[in-house]
Amino acid sequence: MRFPLKQLLLMPLLIGLASCEHTSSGIxxxxxxxxxxxxxxxLKTAKLADDFHAVCGQTIYVPVYSHIYHEDPSKMTLLAxxxxxxxxxxxxxxxxxxxxxxxxxxxxxxxxxxxxxxxxPMATADIVVPRRHTxxxxxxxxxxxxxxxxxxxxxxxxxxMISAGASRNLSFVSRGIVTESIAGDK
Numbered sequence: 001m002r003f004p005l006k007q008l009l010l011m012p013l014l015i016g017l018a019s020c021e022h023t024s025s026g027i028x029x030x031x032x033x034x035x036x037x038x039x040x041x042x043l044k045t046a047k048l049a050d051d052f053h054a055v056c057g058q059t060i061y062v063p064v065y066s067h068i069y070h071e072d073p074s075k076m077t078l079l080a081x082x083x084x085x086x087x088x089x090x091x092x093x094x095x096x097x098x099x100x101x102x103x104x105x106x107x108x109x110x111x112x113x114x115x116x117x118x119x120x121p122m123a124t125a126d127i128v129v130p131r132r133h134t135x136x137x138x139x140x141x142x143x144x145x146x147x148x149x150x151x152x153x154x155x156x157x158x159x160x161m162i163s164a165g166a167s168r169n170l171s172f173v174s175r176g177i178v179t180e181s182i183a184g185d186k
Contacts, residue, residue: 010044029100033101033133036125037073043125045115048095049145054182055146057097062176064101064129064159074123076138077170081129083142087119089153096120097145100126101126104139117154119146131163154178 037043063082067076089092096117101110112127119125129136144157155178163169 006100024114025099025108032053033127033129034111036099036127037113037117040122042120044118046095046118048097048116052147053149054147055150056152057182058154059180060144060146060155060157060176060179061179062142062159063162063174064136064140064142065138065174066129066134066137066140068161069138075167077163078131078134079129079163079170080131081140081161083127083129083157083159085119085125085127085144085146086158087121087123087154089148090121092148092150092152094146094148094152094155096125097147098143099145100143101127101129101136102143103135104137109135109140112175126171142178143175143179144176 037045053100060145064081065079067078070077085096096113096119099112099117100108101112103109104150117125120131129140142157142159146155146182160171161172161174162171
């Protein structure tokens with residue numbers, strides 16, 4: 001069998017690209033979830049001043065399914081998830097103070113916010129839960145805490161879950177719900 005010279009020259013390049021592990025996507029090669037500021041260059045961390053006064057803020061519960069069942073409890077479809085925290089305020093910054101990932105059993109799996117993350121007006125922070133990260137289970141969730149030093153429009157938090165393959169493609173969205181609010185007096 002003869003291959004044209006162009007195809008022979010491109011083959012090693014294509015094989016090399018196909019075998020690369022990418023870490024700029026928010027996923028470490030071992031499947032660990034990365035903090036959003038590690039792989040999203042527009043996000044920065046900051047220490048809040050000692051005299052910082054939170055005028056408003058919330059704790060938001062966001063369901064993120066690592067898998068869903070089909071037919072019976074022994075059959076499941078693994079899912080990749082992306083949780084987005086979107087600052088909907090066009091003029092004001094908010095600060096993400098905690099992004100805690102919990103499993104179906106309610107136990108903390110990971111805290112992804114070691115220092116407050118600055119979320120500029122209209123900016124988004126994404127957290128990717130890779131398909132091969134199955135610790136969370138069907139009841140996985142994030143608890144997101146944010147604060148601001150003035151009255152702001154609250155962020156939108158959503159998770160998109162997806163499973164794509166040769167025979168079955170599926171995707172759905174879940175929205176976060178506020179479980180606690182801070183309302184200041186400034």
